[in-house]
């Protein structure tokens with residue numbers, strides 16, 4: 001079995017090595033000729049899986065994308081050709097939730113405006129939106145959700161209208177897929193009008209897809225309103241963000257909010273399980289065995305004195321400022337953007353850090369935030 005895999009997908013050797021011969025490719029420049037004799041195709045969000053890409057292949061048995069988003073895959077085409085497809089919903093949700101939460105704590109410190117006093121609106125209450133909500137809930141921050149599709153489906157949580165939330169929220173965090181059709185399309189969901197309606201001193205975070213915000217309008221509004229603070233992990237026109245936008249952004253990164261080692265391992269592992277199901281073999285590998293140990297052993301925590309102390313603890317796991325600095329230095333052009341994503345391997349999730357003394361004490365809420373308790 002020939003397996004073509006994106007070179008930026010970790011753990012492919014460990015999980016797929018016994019299933020076939022693996023060829024690693026650059027997902028951004030993958031050609032129909034490279035795919036022609038593949039039995040299995042494993043991609044990430046940078047590969048457009050469409051008619052052109054698979055046109056020369058008559059033997060494809062499985063396509064997997066180690067991502068939550070599937071806007072790069074023509075699923076109808078694969079279904080019409082009888083090619084099973086799987087993505088990895090939820091694989092990197094914790095990473096995105098923690099990224100958004102840490103970014104909010106960073107802004108809070110930078111502008112001396114405690115996050116605890118903010119009202120947060122989460123737009124899109126699926127996997128990543130809910131993961132963000134869990135962090136806010138654990139820390140005791142007031143938040144509201146907007147998700148008209150889940151509301152229609154009878155989700156029991158309380159949902160609010162988008163424009164009402166824009167008028168209500170001090171912080172808005174975006175977690176929707178990119179869609180152009182249906183009753184609630186998200187392409188340019190935040191257009192000039194909605195951007196102008198942001199409350200004074202609002203913080204706007206985008207960790208989903210760049211085109212959910214009209215980036216030209218964002219430049220225009222931000223140039224007139226210095227009070228607005230921006231956190232952008234995703235950009236219109238990736239991998240070439242609008243260069244005029246970058247300096248206007250407080251925290252800027254190259255689409256790596258979901259890039260924890262845990263999230264990447266989960267993504268590849270979910271595809272491994274899916275392929276095993278498709279070819280009818282038992283999935284005998286274990287996810288836990290893939291991850292290296294964390295550089296810190298156990299930390300004794302008996303108090304989180306204030307928000308700054310909480311941020312210090314979070315930074316011990318993931319210091320978002322490093323990625324922001326690196327992005328500005330060398331990640332804003334198309335080659336730098338992809339290079340930084342390719343070499344981004346160090347980040348862990350809160351659960352990697354074991355806390356002693358946190359259980360049963362006044363800091364037990366840290367376990368709801370995601371840190372591991374060891375008693």
Ligand SMILES: NC(=O)c1ccc[n+]([C@@H]2O[C@H](COP(=O)([O-])OP(=O)(O)OC[C@H]3O[C@@H](n4cnc5c(N)ncnc54)[C@H](O)[C@@H]3O)[C@@H](O)[C@H]2O)c1
Nearest residue numbers: 068069124126127128147149175176177184207208257258
């Ligand atoms: N930056 C990153 O690294 C990164 C990582 C993971 C996911 N993503 C992106 O984030 C998106 C969301 O991920 P997820 O795992 O939460 O997906 P999800 O499918 O679990 O949740 C998305 C939610 O958005 C809701 N939604 C759709 N249209 C909406 C609208 N107009 N208004 C409000 N809500 C709407 C849906 O009903 C759904 O509940 C993905 O589709 C992907 O594009 C980015």
Ligand SMILES: O=C(O)[C@H](O)[C@H](O)COP(=O)(O)O
Nearest residue numbers: 044045046067068069092258
């Ligand atoms: O949709 C997703 O899951 C994310 O956007 C994902 O993190 C994108 O990462 P990539 O596939 O480009 O490496």
